Amino acid sequence: DAGVTQSPTHLIKTRGQHVTLRCSPISGHKSVSWYQQVLGQGPQFIFQYYEKEERGRGNFPDRFSARQFPNYSSELNVNALLLGDSALYLCASSLIGGRGETQYFGPGTRLLVL
Amino acid sequence: AQKITQTQPGMFVQEKEAVTLDCTYDTSDQSYGLFWYKQPSSGEMIFLIYQGSYDEQNATEGRYSLNFQKARKSANLVISASQLGDSAMYFCAMSPDQTGANNLFFGTGTRLTVIP
Numbered sequence: 001d002a003g004v005t006q007s008p009t010h011l012i013k014t015r016g017q018h019v020t021l022r023c024s025p026i027s028g029h030k031s032v033s034w035y036q037q038v039l040g041q042g043p044q045f046i047f048q049y050y051e052k053e054e055r056g057r058g059n060f061p062d063r064f065s066a067r068q069f070p071n072y073s074s075e076l077n078v079n080a081l082l083l084g085d086s087a088l089y090l091c092a093s094s095l096i097g098g099r100g101e102t103q104y105f106g107p108g109t110r111l112l113v114l
Numbered sequence: 115a116q117k118i119t120q121t122q123p124g125m126f127v128q129e130k131e132a133v134t135l136d137c138t139y140d141t142s143d144q145s146y147g148l149f150w151y152k153q154p155s156s157g158e159m160i161f162l163i164y165q166g167s168y169d170e171q172n173a174t175e176g177r178y179s180l181n182f183q184k185a186r187k188s189a190n191l192v193i194s195a196s197q198l199g200d201s202a203m204y205f206c207a208m209s210p211d212q213t214g215a216n217n218l219f220f221g222t223g224t225r226l227t228v229i230p
Contacts, residue, residue: 033218048217098216105161107158
């Protein structure tokens with residue numbers, strides 16, 4: 001069975017631009033979460049979506065937004081990119097996104113903002 | 115507020131030996147989950163092991179075991195019979211007892227290097 005897939009794998013943008021990252025969860029998983037991992041740090045929670053509804057949001061500015069589609073895939077959008085947005089963006093999926101449920105991560109998208 | 119602390123930035127272990135990676139946590143919740151993930155240089159976070167706060171037995175998964183000491187709020191990962199492929203970053207994470215979101219709080223990680 002295919003794991004979580006993310007696209008693109010790498011991305012280079014300039015300050016002020018907009019970026020869209022994509023994620024496909026494991027087949028049968030209905031919950032998708034997004035994390036940002038800055039170099040040298042652990043991942044930080046950005047969003048969780050379940051059945052197309054936002055279930056949780058971390059401490060990130062409104063420049064960050066996301067959505068989930070009927071097929072449970074998800075997009076993360078970041079507007080007005082800053083240098084500090086350079087990071088590895090990880091997507092994770094779980095069955096129903098229940099509390100304590102194991103999340104399975106994709107390979108991530110490496111974003112570099114110049 | 116939830117917090118995960120990993121005090122070992124780097125650890126070295128001889129191949130075939132056992133190693134313990136430390137993790138302490140802080141939470142006021144009674145119910146929570148503790149996870150360990152492995153992150154190779156490729157970047158993908160690989161789930162290793164899970165311990166629920168009400169689980170009386172320490173979790174084990176193959177060569178991985180979790181030494182859970184609830185009173186001390188520690189959840190150390192023990193890797194037995196280390197292999198060269200175990201060289202990676204290891205992250206401890208906690209899922210707090212909150213309705214709704216299943217968000218993980220991660221520590222800063224420990225880089226494990228296995229020496230031949």
